[in-house]
Amino acid sequence: MSWIHxxxxxxxxxxxxxxxxxxxxxxxxxxxxxxxFIPVFIFAYLITFIPEISGGNTFMKILxxxxxxxxxxxxxxxxxxxxxxLLIAGIGALVVLYSIYYMSKDREALHNFxxxxxxxMGAMLGLVFSDNIFVLYVFWEMTSVSSFxxxxxxxxxxxxxxxxxxxxLITVFGGLAMLAGLIMLAMMSDTYxxxxxxxxxxxxxxxSNTLFLPAMILILLGAFTKSAQFPFSIWLPDAMEAPTPIxxxxxxxxxxxxxxxxxxxLTPIFGGTGEWFxxxxxxxxxxxxxxxxxxxxxxxxxxxxxxSTISQLGLIMSLLGMGSGALYFGYGDESFIxxxxxxxxxxxxxxxxxxxxCLFMVVGIIDHETGTRDLRxxxxxxxxxxxxxxxxxxxxxxxxxxxxxxxxxxxELFFTATLQAANMSIFNLANLGFVIPVIAWxxxxxxxxxxxxxxxxxxxxxxxxxxxxxxxxEAPFGMLISPLILAILVVAIFxxxxxxxxxxxxxAWEGVLPSLAQAGELSIKLxxxxxxxxxxxMTLGVVGLGILMYLYIRKWYRIxxxxxxxxxxxxxxxxxxxxxxxxxxxATNKYMTGFIRDYLVYIFAFIVVIVGGVFWTxxxxxxxxxxxxxxxxxxxxxxxxxxxxxxxxLFSKSRLTSILxxxxxxxxxxxxxxxxxxxxxxxTQLVVETVTTVLFLLCFYxxxxxxxxxxxxxxxxxxAIISIGVGVIITVVxxxxxxxxxxxxxxxxxxxxxxxxxxxxxVNAILVDFRGIDTMLEILVLTMxxxxxxxxIKLRMARRDKNEGAE
Amino acid sequence: MCIVVGxxxxxxxYLILTKTLLRIILGTSIIGHGVNLLIITMGGxxxxxxxxxxxxxxxxxxxxxxxLLLTAIVxxxxxxxxxxxxxxxAYTVLGTDDTEQLRGKEDE
Numbered sequence: 016m017s018w019i020h021x022x023x024x025x026x027x028x029x030x031x032x033x034x035x036x037x038x039x040x041x042x043x044x045x046x047x048x049x050x051x052f053i054p055v056f057i058f059a060y061l062i063t064f065i066p067e068i069s070g071g072n073t074f075m076k077i078l079x080x081x082x083x084x085x086x087x088x089x090x091x092x093x094x095x096x097x098x099x100x101l102l103i104a105g106i107g108a109l110v111v112l113y114s115i116y117y118m119s120k121d122r123e124a125l126h127n128f129x130x131x132x133x134x135x136m137g138a139m140l141g142l143v144f145s146d147n148i149f150v151l152y153v154f155w156e157m158t159s160v161s162s163f164x165x166x167x168x169x170x171x172x173x174x175x176x177x178x179x180x181x182x183x184l185i186t187v188f189g190g191l192a193m194l195a196g197l198i199m200l201a202m203m204s205d206t207y208x209x210x211x212x213x214x215x216x217x218x219x220x221x222x223s224n225t226l227f228l229p230a231m232i233l234i235l236l237g238a239f240t241k242s243a244q245f246p247f248s249i250w251l252p253d254a255m256e257a258p259t260p261i262x263x264x265x266x267x268x269x270x271x272x273x274x275x276x277x278x279x280x281l282t283p284i285f286g287g288t289g290e291w292f293x294x295x296x297x298x299x300x301x302x303x304x305x306x307x308x309x310x311x312x313x314x315x316x317x318x319x320x321x322x323s324t325i326s327q328l329g330l331i332m333s334l335l336g337m338g339s340g341a342l343y344f345g346y347g348d349e350s351f352i353x354x355x356x357x358x359x360x361x362x363x364x365x366x367x368x369x370x371x372x373c374l375f376m377v378v379g380i381i382d383h384e385t386g387t388r389d390l391r392x393x394x395x396x397x398x399x400x401x402x403x404x405x406x407x408x409x410x411x412x413x414x415x416x417x418x419x420x421x422x423x424x425x426x427e428l429f430f431t432a433t434l435q436a437a438n439m440s441i442f443n444l445a446n447l448g449f450v451i452p453v454i455a456w457x458x459x460x461x462x463x464x465x466x467x468x469x470x471x472x473x474x475x476x477x478x479x480x481x482x483x484x485x486x487x488x489e490a491p492f493g494m495l496i497s498p499l500i501l502a503i504l505v506v507a508i509f510x511x512x513x514x515x516x517x518x519x520x521x522x523a524w525e526g527v528l529p530s531l532a533q534a535g536e537l538s539i540k541l542x543x544x545x546x547x548x549x550x551x552x553m554t555l556g557v558v559g560l561g562i563l564m565y566l567y568i569r570k571w572y573r574i575x576x577x578x579x580x581x582x583x584x585x586x587x588x589x590x591x592x593x594x595x596x597x598x599x600x601x602a603t604n605k606y607m608t609g610f611i612r613d614y615l616v617y618i619f620a621f622i623v624v625i626v627g628g629v630f631w632t633x634x635x636x637x638x639x640x641x642x643x644x645x646x647x648x649x650x651x652x653x654x655x656x657x658x659x660x661x662x663x664x665l666f667s668k669s670r671l672t673s674i675l676x677x678x679x680x681x682x683x684x685x686x687x688x689x690x691x692x693x694x695x696x697x698x699t700q701l702v703v704e705t706v707t708t709v710l711f712l713l714c715f716y717x718x719x720x721x722x723x724x725x726x727x728x729x730x731x732x733x734x735a736i737i738s739i740g741v742g743v744i745i746t747v748v749x750x751x752x753x754x755x756x757x758x759x760x761x762x763x764x765x766x767x768x769x770x771x772x773x774x775x776x777x778v779n780a781i782l783v784d785f786r787g788i789d790t791m792l793e794i795l796v797l798t799m800x801x802x803x804x805x806x807x808i809k810l811r812m813a814r815r816d817k818n819e820g821a822e
Numbered sequence: 823m824c825i826v827v828g829x830x831x832x833x834x835x836y837l838i839l840t841k842t843l844l845r846i847i848l849g850t851s852i853i854g855h856g857v858n859l860l861i862i863t864m865g866g867x868x869x870x871x872x873x874x875x876x877x878x879x880x881x882x883x884x885x886x887x888x889x890l891l892l893t894a895i896v897x898x899x900x901x902x903x904x905x906x907x908x909x910x911x912a913y914t915v916l917g918t919d920d921t922e923q924l925r926g927k928e929d930e
Contacts, residue, residue, distance in 0.1 A: 661829065664837070680855060691862055703899045738839065746824050749860050761886065804907045
């Protein structure tokens with residue numbers, strides 16, 4: 016147990032007392048103020064690690080959890096996990112601060128909100144620090160669950176429920192696929208620790224295994240669903256039903272980056288192969304294009320941001336894919352050139368969190384102040400909300416990739432990486448490589464357009480929207496603090512990129528490619544001006560074309576009308592969901608007939624198949640008569656009499672005959688007990704049988720005449736076959752049980768009953784002394800049955816009285 | 823003996839699979855007897871005297887299955903009684919003892 020463990024667990028522990036704080040103080044103090052200190056403390060604590068980590072150190076702390084299964088809560092801290100943790104705690108603190116002003120303390124169920132939020136924070140911290148793949152998986156699913164709860168926070172809204180269900184279905188599907196992939200990974204390498212998988216010995220075992228590709232695809236499914244990559248991206252726009260602080264936190268800054276984290280974390284294992292390169296890069300690029308093109312046609316501000324998040328995540332993903340090519344080249348200079356892409360990915364990841372968090376918060380402010388997020392109703396807010404407007408410009412221009420904001424730097428690096436990838440000589444890139452920069456460039460134009468829409472459609476133009484209840488004005492200062500801090504970061508990173516890179520980005524880069532980091536250092540000089548490079552020309556092209564297309568958007572906007580509605584992924588999702596529901600209902604109704612006999616048939620058939628199957632496969636059948644005593648004439652007679660009475664029950668037409676026959680059967684059994692040297696049993700059986708027969712006869716008076724079983728032949732035949740099967744199986748079991756004796760009987764112990772319990776009747780001593788509590792429970796069962804019988808009879812009368820009273 | 827047990831099970835199963843409630847009860851009762859005989863058969867038949875210390879025996883019959891059975895018999899009685907009253911109730915309330923007609927409704 017180390018302090019880092021405590022840190023990961025703190026949010027969970029604190030979440031348990033949040034409801035009490037809410038109950039006690041909510042009248043006076045917003046619950047968020049209590050919660051606010053948790054991420055702040057975590058952030059401050061994490062800051063203390065920066066000197067060590069940027070000096071190249073890593074930490075490994077192990078807390079044994081399930082030692083017998085080799086599952087430890089192992090925490091591994093390197094640059095990559097640290098930068099993620101800083102984002103989680105940092106953005107978390109800002110989001111909580113923002114939510115204090117966004118969520119009304121009088122109207123909202125704040126205790127739920129903050130419990131879910133803290134649960135998510137802890138899960139996310141655990142996710143990025145876990146070294147054990149199964150612990151990582153547990154935290155992974157916990158983030159899915161808390162995301163589900165937070166999307167459905169306003170659970171009385173139909174859309175919230177729909178969005179929550181969708182995100183849950185998709186991310187949990189991916190999570191399960193990932194679990195299968197992780198298990199394969201563990202099978203291949205014989206360890207659960209990611210660190211240990213990276214040892215050259217294990218790495219070789221993994222890459223040479225036939226499971227390599229299936230494991231890779233399954234794990235990527237998990238990463239892609241979580242990070243909303245095409246075609247799993249459809250859940251993210253619907254997740255926007257969550258309160259805006261949540262959208263800013265989970266669905267743009269942290270949770271959706273878990274997939275990115277996983278891909279980055281596993282790059283040293285899978286990277287350097289053609290499949291990894293093409294899948295990650297390809298999916299990333301398609302997502303980038305799909306997201307940016309779709310963002311342009313959104314009219315809801317949050318939906319626009321959701322699609323833009325999808326597209327930016329695709330950008331980061333594709334960078335990770337391109338950078339993985341570096342591992343193909345070993346440790347030469349060439350690999351350092353391509354590894355720049357990984358650096359760009361981390362850089363853009365941080366930048367995206369800052370500017371997108373800022374944008375979400377500003378959109379939340381607009382929603383909060385005007386009551387709408389619809390672009391068709393908004394406009395002309397510039398003079399009313401000048402500070403929000405400034406923040407929106409900073410965030411939006413950074414997203415568009417304009418200087419002097421951090422987005423410009425990482426966008427330039429992105430172009431560099433695509434150009435380098437296009438020139439790679441491996442994985443068929445010579446033929447297809449040129450596609451990468453082209454897609455990147457086109458997508459960037461659309462990114463530029465939607466950034467402009469976001470900023471200018473909302474704030475410029477005529478002030479069309481008039482709120483009914485109160486005039487629109489600037490948000491309270493508290494609400495502006497968080498986006499303000501993020502906006503300052505956006506600008507600060509642009510002006511001091513190298514300082515930032517030294518302490519945060521390079522250590523993270525070393526975390527992604529540890530082997531490469533050992534071989535040498537990545538020298539990247541970040542600056543806004545590199546001369547007239549191709550990247551700059553690409554950016555200029557984006558800006559020029561983007562401005563033109565934005566100005567003439569009406570001219571070409573019509574092409575979106577040709578977008579086939581019937582073929583969208585959402586339609587497919589809804590269609591398959593509905594059909595699956597119908598199908599499962601049909602299938603269930605098929606075998607859940609409500610007819611008790613059918614269920615019994617399943618049970619008996621199952622017994623026959625399973626027990627018979629075991630006998631068959633393990634050859635358990637034994638037959639041994641040597642222990643048997645001779646059968647004397649009494650026994651033979653009893654057996655015959657028993658069979659006769661049992662068969663009589665089977666075939667009798669009248670109730671009386673069958674009841675008498677069953678009574679006879681019971682008495683014959685008690686005779687058997689006499690022969691088997693069991694006097695107590697015989698006595699009990701006699702008494703019980705008498706009472707049972709009397710009971711049968713009593714009920715006989717009330718129950719209807721036995722009808723002849725009118726059934727079709729197949730019905731009877733099935734019954735006959737199953738019952739013969741059961742009979743045979745039980746006979747076989749009985750014979751085998753008798754013929755096999757694995758242990759000596761333990762009954763000899765009870766033969767000391769006189770010394771131990773002072774009783775001469777061993778059976779009685781067992782019942783009332785050795786196993787006294789069992790007998791007590793038996794009496795309890797009898798009592799309950801007696802009560803049941805009594806109430807069933809009494810109930811009838813009560814009901815009848817009531818009915819009569821009602822009439 | 824084992825064959826008798828098997829036969830009892832067979833008849834009991836067949837009766838349980840029929841549609842009449844009374845037959846089903848009879849079936850469970852028969853299976854109950856089958857189980858009792860099965861357990862005592864497993865303990866080994868007829869070796870030594872009855873497990874009473876007063877009688878001077880060298881060996882005693884296995885006392886453990888007997889103790890088990892004593893419990894089983896009584897519980898069997900309790901369930902049969904409850905079952906009987908339950909089916910009687912079902913008949914008086916619903917007016918049928920045919921399980922085919924006792925099906926629940928959809929989405930009940």
